[in-house]
Amino acid sequence: MQDRNHLARVKATHQVEVIENGLIDIPMLQILQSDGTLHPGASAPPLSQDVAVKILHTMQYIRILDERMIAAQRQGRISFYLACTGEEAAAVGSVAALSDQDMIMSQYREQGALAYRGYSTAQFMNQMFSNQLDPNKGRQMPIHYGDKALNFMTISSPLATQIPQAAGYAYGQKMAGNDAITICYFGEGAASEGDFHAGLNMAAVLNCPVVFFCRNNGYAISTPAEEQFAGDGIASRGIGYGIKTIRVDGNDVLAVYAATQEARRIAVEQRCPVLIEAMSYRLAAHSTSDDPSGYRSRDEEDKWRAKDPVARMIHWLDSQGWFDESQNSKWLEQSRQEVLAALKEAEKVPVNPIEDIVEDVYDSVPWHLSAQLEQLKSHIKKYPEVYPKTSGRVK
Amino acid sequence: MQDRNHLARVKATHQVEVIENGLIDIPMLQILQSDGTLHPGASAPPLSQDVAVKILHTMQYIRILDERMIAAQRQGRISFYLACTGEEAAAVGSVAALSDQDMIMSQYREQGALAYRGYSTAQFMNQMFSNQLDPNKGRQMPIHYGDKALNFMTISSPLATQIPQAAGYAYGQKMAGNDAITICYFGEGAASEGDFHAGLNMAAVLNCPVVFFCRNNGYAISTPAEEQFAGDGIASRGIGYGIKTIRVDGNDVLAVYAATQEARRIAVEQRCPVLIEAMSYRLAAHSTSDDPSGYRSRDEEDKWRAKDPVARMIHWLDSQGWFDESQNSKWLEQSRQEVLAALKEAEKVPVNPIEDIVEDVYDSVPWHLSAQLEQLKSHIKKYPEVYPKTSGRVK
Amino acid sequence: MARMNLLQAVNNALTIAMEQDERVMVFGEDVGHFGGVFRATSHLQEKFGKPRCFNTPLTEQGIIGFANGLAAQGAVPVAEIQFGDYIFPAFDQIVNETAKFRYRSGGQFSCGTLTIRTPYGGGIAGGHYHSQSPEAFFAHCPGLKIVIPRDPYQAKGLLLASIRDDNPVLFMEPKRLYRASVADVPEDDFELPLGKADLVQEGRDITLVGWGAQVEILQKAAQMSLQDGISCEVIDLRSILPWDRLMVAESVMKTGRLLINHEAPLTGGFASEIAAAIQEQCFLYLEAPIARVCGLDTPYPLAHEKEYMPDEYKTYEAIKRTMTY
């Protein structure tokens, strides 16, 4: 057995030194200025026109989807929705820097990542209407998307549970010998959970190729960041775990792209985790169940509205000669129509037949669940008017 | 409502900066050299002869207790024991710097702190023999001490649970308006638990006057520190939480004393947590159930044996003219006799009568537990030979 | 008397508790300035100051760990877990710590002053992470009390009793009744007893036992049964741990039949404990098997929520089956 020395790297001092601010500054990467020009000294990451336009379109699409679905919720057509307004750059810019083989494990405010991967409007709608076309079979509340074909893990409500899972998933990818990594999104609020600590520490010790992507948007529902932690954001914790860390302006899609590209490169080449903290602001209400006017000022929101990531990207595309105002307007209008049409379509699709209620609890339906289903079916047959969603199809 | 800005202190950069080693060095405080002289530039904390001798005696006493109880376990007289050999300075030096009103919440390897507070040999023995004189009523395995009169919280086996509890306890002390604080001990292994993260973060945000004292002794049972975390020990995490942090040589009792004194001062005056990481080595086996020869070398152990904190302290006392070899030998012999005598005494004391089995589940015994007790008593009466510990006293 | 919904009753009880005992502190995710996502803690921070009513970081294990320490120190914590579905990260702190604190220390230290409030239950289109009824997970843990009110009056009286009881109490609030259930509630301080069930409705033929929002379901089913000439006795258990076996047993000795209803899945739900205990105690009185009308043994579904729920129709059918056994 080789001798170990856990003090090998520790230096000595002979006065009581209280380390109050033991970090070197963790600066925030910014590339784009609000007017679409680059910061002095900054250079844009290598982006083709196609990719750049796809990024913009995805951000714009999500904003349309968010607006439309909030309205649909107000009209009582869906039960719940959760928008990412103001934060579109974080999810879209990051996923654009990944390979399609990379697994996405998200919190819930990353619909941009899913849209970028190719999730169709119809798919979004089927999930939100819990209808029988949803591959998740309508089992979860709206916005809990999941699509194996797109390597997008089904979302789970309990916060931060996906963080140690992402470490494990990435370990599995490494063992399987492919170059894919996992990206794991979460909020600065979720980073207070014990699972965050477990996940980051395990990923560091077990050398898991995972990019932890924290969206620090200043709030966890009503709780402001200053009541969530006392340190220098989430980035400072990465250092404590011995994880390479990048802080980025989450409203600057070029910066997010560049940071994620570098993080992915490191994760793949060095087989290790990387932490990204994207600084942004949740311009939206937490969800359709929330009203932020109870805990923050209009003024504060307006300051952030001025940092709109979509407008910033438009300015840049324009400066590249890649933006056509009228074409874009047409595209926006098309997208609105598409969303509206898909919504109406999905609304009409029924939920799964009742047999589905006992499926997927186990790999096959065990005898006791078959018995429960049979009892339920004969009950529904007796009271068809009480269970209108399924009674018409009970055999 | 006042505007908030969670980016107020963030600086910008325009190149992707991956922070790999974002910490300023967290140096380790050392005051005493192995030969008992002070490090150049170091000064000893203000210690009276009485306190200095009490510290030495407590460290020596614990070593005697540990030796004796390991032997007792081998002889089958107690079921389990856990020694702190090599780490005596950490618990004793730290508790000596506290007020008796301060609450101690420990992991399990801090018997030195308890002894320093005045826990008697008889009390140690009563706990370890689970007899009816143990104020914890013999309900837990040996070494799970607890004594309200000495402000020493009863130890709990599940690791790290005491960490958020210490934050809460300290918050209560602050609200009660007294100047007492809480000290919370734990190992570097326990610091991987989610409760560690929760406890430190909450203490930082809610300004709890608690000293978190991590004993980094290189191992968690067989798991070496390098398989426990990848960062710069536990101290580096304190920085991430915005907690003032001190690293100290855990085998240097003067350094531990000085560090804790300063930590306590800060906690009381600034109403905030402080983290101390004491670097040491678990010279003992993890417990009497463990055999370290399966996972580390003799050689490695020997290197650490040379850093014995007790010998170091003796050298220093000697240099102060406060150490009398022959008196000390006499004292050691006395202590050995005392331990031996108390052991024999405690062994003879019976366990609590059977009525005790249903006490303290609730504030008073509910009807269903009374009924279960009655049934149990009549059963014991029927089979007195099967339950020899209690049957003689069943009425 | 004032008209209050269940949320207002909870808020009113918290206000009174904080007024009367300055050691009472209320905390959890978003409970501070905002008053909680359901607004159960509205205005408490305003009235009693931030040190006594505050937001915590987002960590349930931390909230309960912190609360355990605070209780052991002598304060009176009322900790909120935002949804019952999110109580599981705190399971270790509750089951291994809260519940065993007093026992392991021989009564030297305890978490007796702790109350944990959490909304639970389905019927709000919440799917399996906003609908669970986790009472049975805790009912297997000696040292805890578990209390569930069925309406605003019960909520106020039971919550005040829970906060003042010298044992840790898990207080579960039926969230689908938060605004739906409105009743006259005394404005003054009052307590209702823990560990005692409440006889909601007398009857001769069968005893129906439930708690929380399901009591209403039992009452509806009892009403339906009346038309068949079946007279149901309805008992609200109120306390799941310790539970009032005496009242249930006495009722069953009278009626000879028992039905238990809960939203949680059948297997290992608390109905099983009631059935097991009552079949033992009332063996010679039972004229039919004890019936359990519960959730299916699946995660709580979204699209099929209505089908999943142990509603009045399923209950009514089970009553008839039991009567004609």
Place this chain on the structure above:
Amino acid sequence: MARMNLLQAVNNALTIAMEQDERVMVFGEDVGHFGGVFRATSHLQEKFGKPRCFNTPLTEQGIIGFANGLAAQGAVPVAEIQFGDYIFPAFDQIVNETAKFRYRSGGQFSCGTLTIRTPYGGGIAGGHYHSQSPEAFFAHCPGLKIVIPRDPYQAKGLLLASIRDDNPVLFMEPKRLYRASVADVPEDDFELPLGKADLVQEGRDITLVGWGAQVEILQKAAQMSLQDGISCEVIDLRSILPWDRLMVAESVMKTGRLLINHEAPLTGGFASEIAAAIQEQCFLYLEAPIARVCGLDTPYPLAHEKEYMPDEYKTYEAIKRTMTY
């Protein structure tokens, strides 16, 4: 055939599983080089390399979270929780994640390949943090399987089946039998079925049901009863979830009497589910109330461990009470 104790049988099963499927990975606290605190994973790191058998940091919620992700990826994780008493920090990952992964994703993703091994139970002077029997906490959670072997032969066959079953399995090992129970075990690969109980001993008068280390207690009590002319049928449930109701019901229809024994506290223990289900299914066959011989409703005590345990004497007395009801 080889003589093996229960630990060796577990080690042997793990070795075979790792040999046959390179996706199998074994990890947990101290399971690597050291081979686990009980040495159940001895030599696995040596044989299969560190990437496939490794120590984790000390975090149960992390171990299971990591394992869930690894399983979803397609690997076959066998995660160890060092003591059953320390599984509660992972409760959320198990109950909200492992168990619901497949359901919530409509079968797109699952943790089906996961096996969680953990030693459980008392009788080793471990007090309340090294003696708990937490099976009932998990038995209320659809989506999990729970398996408990009673001897080395069962341990090997059931563990191999658990690892290969496409559902998450909580595999609980009776630690007081680890070295105490020695038996002939086939050296080859073999599996025993999950979800099926095992008829240990036929009898006419009363059915005794238990699992794990308590099966031996039932056999001793059956032996004692023989002298009174009472013929006991002994069933080892083996799988707690889903459980073999059919075999138990058939036996009770024959004997007319049922006794269930477990170490965990009475209230809300799994015996309550068995009693509730069987009184329903076998109502007209029962000649006496179903008896439960279980731990007391207290934390697991140390000094009074012997008194606490549902031993053969208590079981024997309950058999007689049931026979003479």
